[in-house]
Amino acid sequence: MQARGLVKTYGDRKALRGVDLVAEAGELVAIIGPNGAGKTTLLSILAGILKPDAGELGVDGGAVGWVPQQAALYRRLSVEENLLLFARLEGHDDPQASTEEMLELAGLGARRREIVARLSGGNQQRINIAIGLLSRPSVLLLDEPSVGLDPRQRARLWEFVSALAGGGTTVIFSTHDIQEAERYGRRLLVLADGESLFDGPADELREAVRSEAPEAADRDFETAFVAYLQHRGH
Amino acid sequence: MRWLLLKDLQILRRSPLQACLLVAYPVLIAILVGFAISRGPEKPRVAFLNEVPAETRVNVGGQELAAAGVDDRICARVDCVHVEDRDEAVTEVESGDVLAALILPADLVDQINSLSTLTPGTPKVEVLVNQEDPVKAQLVDERISTLLAQANLAIARRIAIEGGRYLELIIDGGKFEVVGQTIPILGLSASARILEALGPALPAGPLRGSLAQVTEFTARARDNLDVAEPLIKRIAQPIVVEKEVVDGSAPPLEIFAIAVAATLTLAFVTVLLVAGSLALEREENAFSRLTRGLISPAGLLGEKVLLGVAVGLVVTLLMLAGMQLFVPLRWDRFGLWLLAILGGGGALAAAGAALGAAAREVRAVSLLAFMVTLPIAFLSLIPSGAVGAGVFDLVEVVTAVFPFKPALEAMTAALDPAGSGIGGPLLHLAVLIAAYGLLARFALRRFAAV
Secondary structure: OEEEEEEEEEOOEEEEEEEEEEOOOOOEEEEEOOOOOOHHHHHHHHHOOOOOOEEEEEOOOOEEEEEOOOOOOOOOOEHHHHHHHHHHHOOOOOHHHHHHHHHHHHOOHHHOOOEHHHOOHHHHHHHHHHHHHOOOEEEEEEEOOOOOOOHHHHHHHHHHHHHHHHOOOEEEEEEOOHHHHHHHOOEEEEEEOOEEEEEEOHHHHHHHHHHHOHHHOOOOHHHHHHHHHHHOOO | OHHHHHHHHHHHHHOHHHHHHHHHHHHHHHHHHHHHHHOOOOOOEEEEEEOOOOOOEEEEOOEEEEHHHHHHHHHHHOEEEEOOOHHHHHHHHHHOOOOEEEEEOOOHHHHHHHOOOOOOOOOOOEEEEOOOOHHHHHHHHHHHHHHHHHHHHHHHHHHHHHHHHHHHHHHHOEEEEEOOEEEEEOOHHHHHHHHHHHHHHOOOOHHHHHHHHHHHHHHHHHHHHHHHHHHHHHHOOOOOOOOOOOOOOOOOHHHHHHHHHHHHHHHHHHHHHHHHHHHHHHHOOHHHHHOOOOOOHHHHHHHHHHHHHHHHHHHHHHHHHHHOOOOOOOHHHHHHHHHHHHHHHHHHHHHHHHHHHHHOOHHHHHHHHHHHHHHHHHHHOOOOOOOOHHHHHHHHHHHHHOOHHHHHHHHHHHHOOOOOOOHHHHHHHHHHHHHHHHHHHHHHHHOOOO
16 A cells, blocks of 8 residues: 555644555554544545545555444444445355354354344454455554453454454554554554654664653653654644 | 345344334324324313203294203213202302303293294203313303304294294285184285275275275285295394305315324334434444445435335334224225325435434434424424414425425325325425435535544
């Protein structure tokens, strides 16, 4: 996936100011930044939900899967009914087979007949992602996928997502959790006020923090990152 | 689209309480409204004392009528509480158990019978009233006044006929019975003939001149009293009502009540279901996912309208089938019923979609649907003349903008074989479908926004 010079304006406010992003096949890219940085706007543009005011966007083959921040599921339907519905809407030749495949991938085969509203947030998020995968995307976009999950659920979620990336799917996710981004993101894109401040591996970000905010370099990564943002005027 | 439709029906099936409320509540309201407008006001409770002896017969104009039947006629118009005497009647009225007491005195029939005699009396009835409840007191006044007016009219007709008979006797002569004796009456016509015959027999002079004057008077009186007879009969009912319908054709009350009940049911089911189901897509965060290539916003609106029309059609037809138990309906007009339900349901569903897209949250949508539908439905039932001309014009405009009134007109036309055509209301509904469809599509542009 390649995005060049993306610009998006809401009224007088510039949500994105010429952001670039390139993600290779099987890469896990984390988009981090404070509230209002433009993370969700960038993902929405990459997903095709929003149109950019300027810039170019391209995907080399395959579809783009979109997993919104809040689970986009019908809570009164069962796990299987949700997957079957979206497989049918995607126009799959054999929706039942696709459903079985996603149930296995999400590890929810045993709970297929359970009403979604009765599942934990973590399991709902896994179905949410599984639905995003029904379009057989080469790129999967996740908007803050771990919000509201407990540590155990997070661990299972990231295990699931990492396995997808291991299978060749490009995964781009946004998060507020710096540790999570550092741990799972192979590359980090730092946004603040719609501006791209950094794009590279976590180690390079640490170095950048150390050089730009040396007074916070020995503290935990999140504190150092906040100092880095302040040093850059955000 | 069919998979989304199936999904919505599945969700509806998973929420039996919600589904029951969605159907039962509007049906209940519809039946209550239909019942209320199809029956007259409650009969007022009136204490009734008839002191007229049972064997007495009313004799007016030589015709005898049984006085006993009067009880049934009175008690058909008021809820009679039979009392034994005047004191009991007073007690009943004072205690508030009854709103009034009607007392027919023992000499009532004699007084009525005297009206056709040469010494007429004044028949009187006694009415005791309790004006505690002004609305019911007015109702009692109206009912008793109507009863007395009807009785007075019947008696006046008899008296007029009797008066006419006396005139005929005076003009043409005949026999008159009084105090058991039959008295022959010569009559003006015969008198005139006799007087004319006597004239030539008298010698010329003042006596013959006087006889000529009497003869002329007798002839004129005969001729002019002929004219007076229909005049006297007309006095009994001087004003005759000639009713002519110049605009509108009122359907039978029970048909109108069924049309109101069916349209109310259709309106609530359709508007609530479509608005709620559209808002649910947003609450479940599914809207963005669906409209990202799986279905277009217009397609989603179409699916919701189809859902509303399908469920509204089933519920309304079931309701009409239930009504069949109480009022015979013309099933040979089933095709027109379908047209009315589909047209009305389509416009109401489009309005529901616009409401759902504008309000966006299920709770807000449900409240808004009730707040809009119920007042509009009641405004649509206001007849012309019930409010001032300016206010009625405003009501007409408001009710024309919402689909309830044209849907009611279409339903009434479909149910009433003697009613006006269904084409006009259907055209109106088609315009509203297009207008609300555009509004809903416009409102969907900001639907997914937080």
